[in-house]
Amino acid sequence: MxxxxxxxxxxxxxxxxxxxxxxxxxxxxxxxxxxxxxxxxxxxxxxxxxxxxxxxxTPFHLTDYDPGDNLKEITTTTKTLAGRQVDIHRPIGFPKKKSGSAIIFLHGGGWTIGSRAAYAVVTRKIAKETNMMVFVPEYRLAPDHPFPAGFEDCLKVTKEIIKRARDFDINPNKIVLAGDSAGGNLAVAISLKIGEEFQNETHPICMINVIYPFMQLANFQLPSYLQNNDGGLFSPYPVVRFLLYYLGFWNHTNIIPLITRNSHMNGFKDKDILDRMSDKWIPEKYKKGLVPTDDDNEIGSDQMETYFLHATKIQEFVSNRQVAPLAASDEHLRTLPYTHVVTCEYDAIRDDGIIFYERLKDLGKKVTHQHWEFGAHALLNAYGMVEYEKLDQAMGEMFNIIQKGVDQC
Incomplete structure (x- = not known):
């Protein structure tokens, strides 16, 4: 330590x-x-x-903090739900005589960093601006607790909140499941899982709201990966690093270069899965004439040996909807409730969200898309911390969409 x-x-x-x-x-x-x-x-x-x-x-867990040090309009309590600590942000004057609506927010951080405390400023600000109760669960993080630990934690908490909604003065039919980045991945994966369990019934989640979600691990040569391949924090390399930590391959990061050029997919024969995350879904305006390029860099023998040992295991996750929601069939996507997708232009995983939106739209599902042309990945973390007019306006638009969506449930 x-x-x-x-x-x-x-x-x-x-x-x-x-x-x-x-x-x-x-x-x-x-x-x-x-x-x-x-x-x-x-x-x-x-x-x-x-x-x-x-x-x-996991480098840190910010769990010791004073949730009442900002925004007097919000009261924050911490409860244990389904065995996990959950912050509950309640706006002053939140409906008591009649039930209100709520957001379950799953924080990002590559399944590896972040916490309810690290997101407290953001989530309390969301509660204030939406006048909705916001639940933020603390879920176990990789690599100390690899998949499916975080997924299972968030799934159990989500079900517990739905079950006990009336205890919190919440209408159980007006619950939004939201998240950013890895949290967006978890939100969609959980919605798919719950949709499977409620076949032929109304989905118990009113709406999904995901911000630059990670959605697949088969295609790291999408236009957004190529356009943002500059070695920065939100370029392909760190994206794959976080993914390997989440899947339990923390000590095999030497194969990252192989994965970023899709070598991990050699021999994968399920064309239906590959089609679901193909760049054919991406509108031309996002492609900017870029095409995948061959990388002639030499691959060390130690890399190849490690790759062959683990390629099969990694490929098993490619088709797993709980890790890669874009692997879901059309039948499974049809189970989802109204979905709002937010993407950022300068973000390696931008196209994951765009493909998700385009596939839902193609199925005739109720789905909306908000693209922040000015933004980069993790921009949400600045909300409430700095004065940034473009971000405030974009968030205001998103809140309007959420409130209209909830009104229709």
């Missing part, structure tokens, strides 16, 4: 010293740039952890 802590502190210090500025296309206020540098520390920390301790471990 001492070595891992030392590694994280060193990586954080180094990230600040190097000071990685924001790209020109992100016109954030200057005061968020230090925060961005800290985000870059996370991936660097992963390398340092492995160097010092031989094992990457």
């Amino acid at each position: 001492g070595r891992r802590l030392l590694g994280f502190l060193f990586a954080s210090w180094l990230a600040y010293r190097l000071y990685v500025p924001l790209p020109d296309y992100c016109d954030f206020p200057i005061k968020i740039k230090g925060l961005y540098s800290l985000f870059n520390a996370f991936d660097l920390a992963g390398n340092v952890f492995e160097l010092f301790g031989g094992s990457y471990s």
Whole structure:
């Protein structure tokens, strides 16, 4: 533990010293740039952890905090639901005589970092602006607790909240399941699972709202991966790193270059699965003339040996809807409730969300899409922390969509 802590502190210090500025296309206020540098520390920390301790471990759990230090309009309590700690943000004046609506928010962080405390500013701000009760569960993180731990935690908490909705003055028919990045992945995967259990019945979740969700692990040569292949925090390499931690391959990150060029899919024969996450679903305006390119870099023998040992295991996850929701068949996607998808232009996993939206639209499902052309991955984490007019406007639009969706349930 001492070595891992030392590694994280060193990586954080180094990230600040190097000071990685924001790209020109992100016109954030200057005061968020230090925060961005800290985000870059996370991936660097992963390398340092492995160097010092031989094992990457969840760097921190921000669970000791005062949830009442901002936004007097919100009261926050913490309860144990389905065995997990859950923050409950309740707007002052939240309906008591009649039931109100709620959001279950699953935080992002690559299934590996983040916590309800780390998202407290954001989720309390969401509660204030929507006047909805917001539940934020603390779920187990990889690599200490690889898949399916986090998925199972969030599934159980979601079911418990639906079951006990009346206890919280909530209409059980007006619950939104939301999340960003890895949390968006969990939200869709859970909705699919619950949809399977409620076949031929109304889905108990009113609406899904996902922000730049990770949705598949078969195709890392989509246009968004190619366009954002600049070595930054939200480029293909760290995306795959987080994925390997989640799936239990934390000590095999040397195969990341193979995966980023889809070598892990060699021999995969299920064309239906591949079709569900193909770039054919992506409108031309997002492609910008880019096509997958061959990488002639030499692959070391140790990489190939590791790859052949684990390729089959990784391919098993490609078809798993609980890890890769885009692997779901049309039949399964039809079970989903009204869905709103948010994507960012400067984001390697942008096209996952776009494909998800296009497939639902093709099925005639009720689905809407909000594309933040000005934004990069993890932009949500700035909400409530900095003054950023474009983000405030975009979030306001999203809240309007959520409220209209809930009104129709």
